[in-house]
Amino acid sequence: MEPAECTDCGQKRGDLCRHDPKTTAICFDDVSVNFGGVQVLDSVTARIPRGGCTCIVGPNGAGKTTLLMTLLGKISHSGAVRIGSTPDGRAARVGYVPQRLAFDRGMPLTVMEFLAMGSQRRPLWLGISSDIRERATRLLEMVGAGALARRRVGALSGGELQRVLLALAFQQDPDLLILDEPAAGVDFRGGQIFCELLENLRAEHGFTQVMVTHDLGLAASHATYAILLNGRVIAEGNPTVTLNPENLTRAFGTHMGGAVIGPLSHSCGCEGTGAGNA
Amino acid sequence: MPDLSPILAVIGALIPLECMQAGFMQRAMLGLLLLAPMTAAMGVQVINLRMAFFSDAISHSAFAGIALGALFSVHPHWSMPLLGVAVGIGIVAIGRHSMLSSDTVIGVFFAAVTAGGIALVSRDPSLARDTQIFLYGDILTIADVDLLQLGGLLLLFSAFQILAFNRILYICINPDLAEVHRVKVWAYQYVFAALLALVVIFSVWAMGVLLVTAMLIVPAATARNLARSSGTMFWWAVGISVSSAVGGLLLSAHQSIRTATGATIILISFTWFLVSFVPVALRKEKAR
Numbered sequence: 001m002e003p004a005e006c007t008d009c010g011q012k013r014g015d016l017c018r019h020d021p022k023t024t025a026i027c028f029d030d031v032s033v034n035f036g037g038v039q040v041l042d043s044v045t046a047r048i049p050r051g052g053c054t055c056i057v058g059p060n061g062a063g064k065t066t067l068l069m070t071l072l073g074k075i076s077h078s079g080a081v082r083i084g085s086t087p088d089g090r091a092a093r094v095g096y097v098p099q100r101l102a103f104d105r106g107m108p109l110t111v112m113e114f115l116a117m118g119s120q121r122r123p124l125w126l127g128i129s130s131d132i133r134e135r136a137t138r139l140l141e142m143v144g145a146g147a148l149a150r151r152r153v154g155a156l157s158g159g160e161l162q163r164v165l166l167a168l169a170f171q172q173d174p175d176l177l178i179l180d181e182p183a184a185g186v187d188f189r190g191g192q193i194f195c196e197l198l199e200n201l202r203a204e205h206g207f208t209q210v211m212v213t214h215d216l217g218l219a220a221s222h223a224t225y226a227i228l229l230n231g232r233v234i235a236e237g238n239p240t241v242t243l244n245p246e247n248l249t250r251a252f253g254t255h256m257g258g259a260v261i262g263p264l265s266h267s268c269g270c271e272g273t274g275a276g277n278a
Numbered sequence: 279m280p281d282l283s284p285i286l287a288v289i290g291a292l293i294p295l296e297c298m299q300a301g302f303m304q305r306a307m308l309g310l311l312l313l314a315p316m317t318a319a320m321g322v323q324v325i326n327l328r329m330a331f332f333s334d335a336i337s338h339s340a341f342a343g344i345a346l347g348a349l350f351s352v353h354p355h356w357s358m359p360l361l362g363v364a365v366g367i368g369i370v371a372i373g374r375h376s377m378l379s380s381d382t383v384i385g386v387f388f389a390a391v392t393a394g395g396i397a398l399v400s401r402d403p404s405l406a407r408d409t410q411i412f413l414y415g416d417i418l419t420i421a422d423v424d425l426l427q428l429g430g431l432l433l434l435f436s437a438f439q440i441l442a443f444n445r446i447l448y449i450c451i452n453p454d455l456a457e458v459h460r461v462k463v464w465a466y467q468y469v470f471a472a473l474l475a476l477v478v479i480f481s482v483w484a485m486g487v488l489l490v491t492a493m494l495i496v497p498a499a500t501a502r503n504l505a506r507s508s509g510t511m512f513w514w515a516v517g518i519s520v521s522s523a524v525g526g527l528l529l530s531a532h533q534s535i536r537t538a539t540g541a542t543i544i545l546i547s548f549t550w551f552l553v554s555f556v557p558v559a560l561r562k563e564k565a566r
Contacts, residue, residue: 072458096458103451107326108505114451116444117508118459123443125512152506165455172459 021084025050025208030079040066042232052224053209059252062230064212092176095169099180105154112149139167159186179211195222297531309420310523312428316477318519321498326450335388336478337490339365341395359479366475415486415540485540496547503554522547
């Protein structure tokens with residue numbers, strides 16, 4: 001792959017993104033990141049299609065989260081990251097679910113307050129308005145966390161906190177929902193249920209979902225588009241094609257080459273249940 | 279200048295103790311009633327943002343503030359807040375644009391303002407006596423002009439707390455998440471630092487450099503033990519701070535006690551703090 005040239009539209013470095021904005025939500029155009037001499041991302045050029053679930057897959061240290069940070073505008077990089085406006089012409093709203101929320105768990109703060117702090121201007125010490133309360137309750141029910149409203153945020157389990165963070169992201173009414181390692185920190189079954197919940201929500205609300213994961217099983221069963229990353233883009237496209245043994249070997253190293261994962265295993269007729277967590 | 283005597287007379291009438299009939303006591307009471315809610319509310323955010331050390335650094339800029347004021351013949355009531363705000367904004371700016379951890383940046387500024395203060399004061403021995411007052415604070419000498427300044431600050435402060443409390447809480451939880459979710463984190467950080475610097479400097483006059491941080495964090499820490507939600511933590515902190523301030527002033531004026539006011543206030547709020555562990559222990563017992 002020519003690094004300065006997009007695989008999809010053949011766009012050259014410095015050109016305006018020529019992807020059709022109707023079908024493309026985000027363009028990474030020759031994005032490089034260097035941390036104190038270490039090249040974390042090397043000329044990453046890739047697209048994220050509108051709608052669907054794009055998984056950014058790669059081993060630890062592949063620069064997946066770094067790529068996400070360039071998308072969120074949190075780190076400086078060369079090249080360009082373009083977030084397309086919505087079909088009706090306004091800037092895309094972003095909802096973000098971080099991998100681990102580093103916060104002070106001893107802080108007295110209820111789940112209801114946690115949601116209200118993002119949507120209500122009136123200070124929490126003057127109470128939460130009934131509108132905001134209703135909206136927060138609806139959001140919590142939507143993510144299957146209706147029972148958590150009165151709990152303390154610091155006392156939630158990893159899976160519970162993840163749902164509450166998802167509700168907080170949904171409060172933005174996002175066109176773009178970005179999740180960092182949603183399966184990390186919860187057990188295998190929990191991760192599966194969470195991804196199914198996201199699939200249902202996506203069908204209902206039609207946002208573009210971008211997910212970073214090192215879990216190949218998760219990517220294979222939930223992605224509609226995959227970007228395989230290891231410092232640079234190894235491959236991108238339909239996950240059944242992209243996540244083939246040859247590409248996986250290039251991304252993850254030799255032992256992954258023979259791995260069969262998730263639904264892909266059926267296409268090759270073997271009975272393996274997959275490598276799961278790489 | 280507006281006449282404060284009606285307000286002072288009301289305070290004298292509401293607290294019909296003999297000691298409260300003196301003008302300086304009424305002024306001190308009004309000063310504390312204006313100051314205590316601000317330090318309490320700020321304290322809640324200071325402990326949530328872990329900025330106790332920041333407030334220490336600002337309070338130590340008081341000496342340099344007085345000395346610079348003397349050098350440029352500016353009244354310390356202006357030179358101290360100006361330097362305090364400049365130091366606060368400097369800490370935030372450097373913290374945002376360097377790889378150093380925030381406590382390192384604060385430590386460097388702490389050292390610089392303290393050294394600057396000592397260097398300037400050492401040139402002029404007549405200043406040394408003034409600085410003594412700021413070390414321990416003296417609410418009993420508060421003047422009408424100080425009270426008006428405090429009142430103005432309270433108005434500004436209330437507006438900020440009403441408009442920004444929830445957003446600051448968002449930033450306390452996680453600044454990156456807040457920023458992605460369209461909170462202008464940098465703007466809130468600067469305004470918060472400037473306002474905290476002002477509250478700290480104004481508290482220095484009342485409480486002294488040594489006890490300012492205690493005035494911020496002891497009521498807030500107590501409130502954190504007692505409250506189960508963020509809204510109630512705010513009110514607990516305000517209640518504890520105001521009751522300690524009023525109680526401290528009255529006790530310190532009592533014939534048989536006669537302690538320094540600032541220290542007495544902190545000791546009362548510390549008693550509150552110890553008491554706050556009772557419900558914590560009871561909750562734990564219940565959970566068992």
